[in-house]
Amino acid sequence: MNVLVTGGCGFIGSNLVKYLRRERPDWKIVNLDKLTYAGNLETLADLEGDPQHVFVRGDIGNRELVEHLLVQHSIDAVMHLAAESHVDRSILGPEIFVTTNVLGTQQLLEASRARGVKRFLMVSTDEVYGSLGPTGAFTEVSPLQPSSPYSASKTSSDLIALAYHHTFKMDVVVTRCSNNYGRYQFPEKLIPLMVVNALHDKPLPVYGDGANVRDWLHVEDHCQGLLVALEKGRAGEVYNIGGGSERRNIEIVKGILGLLNKPESLIQYVADRPGHDRRYAIDPAKIRAELGWKAKHTFEEGLADTVKWYVENRAWWERVTSGAYRQYFDTQYKTR
Ligand code: NAD
Numbered sequence: 001m002n003v004l005v006t007g008g009c010g011f012i013g014s015n016l017v018k019y020l021r022r023e024r025p026d027w028k029i030v031n032l033d034k035l036t037y038a039g040n041l042e043t044l045a046d047l048e049g050d051p052q053h054v055f056v057r058g059d060i061g062n063r064e065l066v067e068h069l070l071v072q073h074s075i076d077a078v079m080h081l082a083a084e085s086h087v088d089r090s091i092l093g094p095e096i097f098v099t100t101n102v103l104g105t106q107q108l109l110e111a112s113r114a115r116g117v118k119r120f121l122m123v124s125t126d127e128v129y130g131s132l133g134p135t136g137a138f139t140e141v142s143p144l145q146p147s148s149p150y151s152a153s154k155t156s157s158d159l160i161a162l163a164y165h166h167t168f169k170m171d172v173v174v175t176r177c178s179n180n181y182g183r184y185q186f187p188e189k190l191i192p193l194m195v196v197n198a199l200h201d202k203p204l205p206v207y208g209d210g211a212n213v214r215d216w217l218h219v220e221d222h223c224q225g226l227l228v229a230l231e232k233g234r235a236g237e238v239y240n241i242g243g244g245s246e247r248r249n250i251e252i253v254k255g256i257l258g259l260l261n262k263p264e265s266l267i268q269y270v271a272d273r274p275g276h277d278r279r280y281a282i283d284p285a286k287i288r289a290e291l292g293w294k295a296k297h298t299f300e301e302g303l304a305d306t307v308k309w310y311v312e313n314r315a316w317w318e319r320v321t322s323g324a325y326r327q328y329f330d331t332q333y334k335t336r
């Protein structure tokens, strides 16, 4: 099987590429990534020289390039993760979110249709459902009510992918997962940002009252869910993937400070995120019943492991935050 993974140098994508190399060693993985600020090829340095992993720097919106790759590598399936992924950045500048997430996804779908890709897995998000009250959980038929430019752009791409199934009979499966955490997450997202700030003894900015709730999913559990959806999901179906670990932001921030033995005086309540969704919670009953998937990690064990990883891999996040990792690409690839 030959698989095109888009965004394979980002947080989830790089974990997924490593996971697929371990779990499906005979598959060829072609990794198409533009290497934006969020993409770091150095994360995949351990795959250097691996003939089953082919990295290509490029844009999902470049239809000619995508079609060329689909043909050149006889791609059977696409796992589409490439995106602009940060809500706060979408509030500062929505345009690139529409360009990449909406238009880029449509180009990728069109190229996949033209070249007869057998399965297209669209990695979407629980943010398409908007915000929940204090009770209940999102199911696959919950109304779509995205709040931010990011989530609206993801909802658009999610629906365009489903439209390609309904209209053109393309084999499309959509997954919608909750907040991921784990190794190699860019330190702009809640957990790695708080760890990095605490390690620098800098203030930890908690938005609003800190009582917003997210449903945390270990990235390894997510990767397993993506593989199962790719292999066993039914065409045209949506599968929610959730970790069953609802936590208030402030609990997480305090937990991180506890793990690092840092004082709670570092917590700084700051202005709320505009349009901040109050609560997300995923009902994963469908993927459990139909595909037999279930999260394995507990949040407490996963968070402790993640915090330890950031403590021990300071060089990785220092290079990522300074932009120094770009030199790696320049020396490894540009000269070839
Ligand atoms: P990320 O920001 O860490 O990585 C995104 C990757 O996509 C980067 O490597 C970047 O270089 C690449 N990219 C961006 N624009 C591109 C383009 N035009 N062409 C090719 N590559 C491009 O994101 P992530 O957190 O790993 O998220 C991956 C996917 O999962 C996204 O689609 C996101 O919406 C979705 N998702 C993420 C979470 C989460 O908690 N992180 C939760 C639900 C859904």
Ligand code: TDX
Pocket: 085, 086, 087, 088, 124, 125, 126, 127, 178, 179, 180, 188, 189, 190, 191, 193, 205, 206, 207, 208, 212, 213, 214, 249, 273
């Ligand atoms: O500095 C911060 N302070 C803070 O209080 C940051 C960065 C975040 N927060 C809050 C906002 C959210 O309630 O923490 C929560 C999590 O924030 P993010 O890490 O930015 O994630 P979120 O907005 O929930 O979106 C994430 O999950 C769904 C991913 O970034 C998306 O790509 C995914 O689709």
